[in-house]
Amino acid sequence: MSEKLTVSATLDSLKIITEYIVKVANMANLEKKAIYKLRLAIDELATNIINYGYSEDDRESYIFFESEISDKTIVITIHDSGIPFDPTSKLEVESEMINVAIDDRPIGGLGIFLAFDGVDEFYYERVDNENINILTIYRK
Structure with a gap:
């Protein structure tokens, strides 16, 4: 089963993206916790694409x-x-920050770590001037 979505690269699209992800997750009968983690991962990646990609x-x-x-x-x-932008390039830095006291951390900076934590597999590649992020969740 396949579902597709195309949205403008604007922050206004985040609600539509979330609705799409929830629809797909419900079609796959994911548990609420898995849906939340997937939403968080997609929201982080989409926000970074919108804010920094264009x-x-x-x-x-x-x-x-x-x-x-x-x-x-x-x-x-x-x-x-x-x-x-390869999100995996930020993973090591962000995973090191998890052990730093909150007062000593820069504002933000853990979003990619949280995105990876919410999925079972993540793969990035750049092909024909496109960033391609592939997230995999194992159904339980």
Whole structure:
């Protein structure tokens, strides 16, 4: 089973993205905790794409989502044509920050860590001037 979504790369699209993710997760009969973690992961990635992937002059840009539901997995693929950004490059830095006292941490900076924590597998690649983020959740 496959579901697709295309949205403008604007913060106004986050609500539509969340509704799409909840719909897909419910179609796959995910538990509430898994749905929450998946929503958090997608929201973090989409927000980063919107805020950092495009310049103000690029507001005619889009983010494409495709979800594949099988007996064992849910795979959500996110495509964007923003600047190259590999979220896995931030993972080591952010996972080190988890052990730093809250008062000593910079504001923000744990979103990618939380996104990876919410999925079973994450893969990134850059192909033909597109960022491709692939998130996999194992169905239980």
